[in-house]
Amino acid sequence: xxxxxxxxxxxxxxxxxxxxxxxxxxxxxxxxxxxxxxxxxxxxxxxxxxxxxxxxxxxxxxxxxxxxxxxxxxxxxxxxxxxxxxxxxxxxxxxxxxxxxxxxxxxxxxxxxxxxxxxxxxxxxxxxxxxxxxxxxxxxxxxxxxxxxxxxxxxxxxxxxxxxxxxxxxxxxxxxxxxxxxxxxxxxxxxxxxxxxxxxxxxxxxxxxxxxxxxxxxxxxxxxxxxxxxxxxxxxxxxxxxxxxxxxxxxxxxxxxxxxxxxxxxxxx
Amino acid sequence: xxxxxxxxxxxxxxxxxxxxxxxxxxxxxxxxxxxxxxxxxxxxxxxxxxxxxxxxxxxxxxxxxxxxxxxxxxxxxxxxxxxxxxxxxxxxxxxxxxxxxxxxxxxxxxxxxxxxxxxxxxxxxxxxxxxxxxxxxxxxxxxxxxxxxxxxxxxxxxxxxxxxxxxxxxxxxxxxxxxxxxxxxxxxxxxxxxxxxxxxxxxxxxxxxxxxxxxxxxxxxxxxxxxxxxxxxxxxxxxxxxxxxxxxxxxxxxxxxxxxxxxxxxxxxxxxxxxxxxxxxxxxxxxxxxxxxxxxxxxxxxxxxxxxxxxxxxxxxxxxxxxx
Numbered sequence: 001x002x003x004x005x006x007x008x009x010x011x012x013x014x015x016x017x018x019x020x021x022x023x024x025x026x027x028x029x030x031x032x033x034x035x036x037x038x039x040x041x042x043x044x045x046x047x048x049x050x051x052x053x054x055x056x057x058x059x060x061x062x063x064x065x066x067x068x069x070x071x072x073x074x075x076x077x078x079x080x081x082x083x084x085x086x087x088x089x090x091x092x093x094x095x096x097x098x099x100x101x102x103x104x105x106x107x108x109x110x111x112x113x114x115x116x117x118x119x120x121x122x123x124x125x126x127x128x129x130x131x132x133x134x135x136x137x138x139x140x141x142x143x144x145x146x147x148x149x150x151x152x153x154x155x156x157x158x159x160x161x162x163x164x165x166x167x168x169x170x171x172x173x174x175x176x177x178x179x180x181x182x183x184x185x186x187x188x189x190x191x192x193x194x195x196x197x198x199x200x201x202x203x204x205x206x207x208x209x210x211x212x213x214x215x216x217x218x219x220x221x222x223x224x225x226x227x228x229x230x231x232x233x234x235x236x237x238x239x240x241x242x243x244x245x246x247x248x249x250x251x252x253x254x255x256x257x258x259x260x261x262x263x264x265x266x267x268x269x
Numbered sequence: 270x271x272x273x274x275x276x277x278x279x280x281x282x283x284x285x286x287x288x289x290x291x292x293x294x295x296x297x298x299x300x301x302x303x304x305x306x307x308x309x310x311x312x313x314x315x316x317x318x319x320x321x322x323x324x325x326x327x328x329x330x331x332x333x334x335x336x337x338x339x340x341x342x343x344x345x346x347x348x349x350x351x352x353x354x355x356x357x358x359x360x361x362x363x364x365x366x367x368x369x370x371x372x373x374x375x376x377x378x379x380x381x382x383x384x385x386x387x388x389x390x391x392x393x394x395x396x397x398x399x400x401x402x403x404x405x406x407x408x409x410x411x412x413x414x415x416x417x418x419x420x421x422x423x424x425x426x427x428x429x430x431x432x433x434x435x436x437x438x439x440x441x442x443x444x445x446x447x448x449x450x451x452x453x454x455x456x457x458x459x460x461x462x463x464x465x466x467x468x469x470x471x472x473x474x475x476x477x478x479x480x481x482x483x484x485x486x487x488x489x490x491x492x493x494x495x496x497x498x499x500x501x502x503x504x505x506x507x508x509x510x511x512x513x514x515x516x517x518x519x520x521x522x523x524x525x526x527x528x529x530x531x532x533x534x535x536x537x538x539x540x541x542x543x544x545x546x547x548x549x550x551x552x553x554x555x556x557x558x559x560x561x562x563x564x565x566x567x568x569x570x571x572x573x574x575x576x577x578x579x580x581x582x583x584x585x586x587x588x589x590x591x592x593x
Contacts, residue, residue, distance in 0.1 A: 025388045032385060033376040105372030112336050112366040113389035113437075114358045269299070269339055 018118040026123020049084045049139045077148025078233035079202035082225040089132030089165045090172035094185045121263040128169025136161040151235030164225040167252035177262035196222035289314045294344040304330040306496035317473040319487035327496040328476035365439030369446045371426045380414040390437040404432035424455025444475040480577035512575035519548040522568030
């Protein structure tokens with residue numbers, strides 16, 4: 001029984017991502033699916049921010065006055081470009097990825113080809129990020145039409161969104177990789193995404209709140225996306241933008257590496 | 270240092286057209302559970318090799334290790350002379366995988382499924398188009414190109430999964446229970462296609478727990494149970510060695526087995542196995558068992574040729590029904 005006495009090979013250490021351009025094949029697969037059903041997929045991310053701008057921005061905004069004479073549409077507009085795409089990106093890498101992984105066996109089929117597990121995870125995150133960036137364009141154009149953008153610097157929201165949305169997607173995929181059932185994804189949205197949507201400073205200034213609220217908010221990703229978007233949209237850019245970008249980079253990379261690790265654990269048995 | 274394993278060294282001395290899969294003392298453990306417990310075998314180029322065994326025997330685990338989707342716990346496993354631990358992408362590029370559960374992509378059409386799958390192998394678009402048409406034609410699916418997967422019957426899905434496994438022109442087609450769950454017509458059609466592929470020189474490794482399937486398709490067979498090899502050989506050899514030539518089935522029904530057993534015990538040259546209410550009496554041509562002496566004590570007696578199912582029942586020591 002030599003086999004029984006051999007130490008089980010196991011590496012607890014860091015494993016460098018096994019990623020090539022094949023990750024794009026996974027992205028293309030998801031794009032093909034989206035193109036089959038894009039009309040029904042596109043309606044929700046379009047209607048919801050539109051209604052929000054109309055009801056909160058214009059409707060409720062009539063009753064809101066800031067000390068520094070800010071238009072409420074201009075206040076929530078850039079924030080909506082942050083938080084609605086957050087929904088698109090995280091939902092794609094939560095419900096979407098879980099369904100493909102668990103229900104459909106799609107990932108099992110893909111990793112039997114020369115595409116690696118890490119490339120599957122990377123392709124999923126890229127696709128989640130893409131869904132988020134698509135939403136950035138919808139919502140951005142809408143905010144523009146509602147007059148919520150005050151500075152041409154707002155164009156820089158686009159490159160920033162290329163960082164923010166894959167970050168959201170990677171965080172979401174971490175949770176998905178550890179979820180036993182599809183309904184447990186509800187916890188992620190109920191306790192993590194929804195609070196960020198409402199409380200990360202998108203709809204009211206956090207500095208009017210007790211100090212601990214802003215401290216908690218500082219540790220949430222949405223806060224660091226809303227803040228620079230708003231700064232760029234209003235044209236009042238200061239050094240916090242650099243801090244926010246650094247925050248997104250660090251958390252984005254950490255979430256990406258964690259997602260790769262957790263997906264390996266989930267898919268390789 | 271990249272030390273050459275002894276199998277690799279052996280390979281250098283062998284003609285290139287012999288083995289294509291080599292397993293030595295292959296072990297797979299999941300925590301406390303040992304799914305594959307030190308099996309060794311070789312698959313030769315151009316043959317159809319069958320891996321047989323009851324559910325839970327370790328067939329699928331073995332296949333998954335060959336497909337490089339499940340890490341080997343210990344032992345050596347070479348596919349096309351490449352070790353599975355280090356050459357995963359190259360190995361996966363040379364395999365055609367047909368998994369047990371159809372994991373076709375339900376979000377895509379028949380054509381899109383194959384298109385996406387060909388991309389995973391980096392097959393250029395024009396080559397892919399050619400091969401897709403070829404594969405769909407071979408499996409008589411050309412008029413279903415635009416169908417969604419859930420519009421296909423079980424048999425059509427299976428054919429599409431096999432067609433998908435051929436897109437990368439694999440050196441080895443690995444099929445895990447290719448006809449489980451299909452109706453007889455669909456099974457025979459799949460068998461016909463697989464025989465055609467074998468005649469074209471495609472090496473095949475298949476698992477099954479249908480003995481007629483193994484007898485139909487396989488050149489050589491390995492029977493495993495509880496992660497260990499319990500028999501190996503060609504279907505004919507196995508039947509001859511393990512079950513003899515003839516079988517007498519004594520269906521006891523509700524009758525008392527004691528008198529029959531007493532009578533059978535008088536013939537110590539006979540090999541008798543009992544599953545549920547049926548006794549199987551194995552014998553060889555010249556000294557065949559004459560069951561007339563027990564006719565009155567049994568409900569029904571059937572004389573027939575020994576087949577692979579007898580081998581399987583005899584070796585795995587339990588009826589196929591027991592695993593359900």
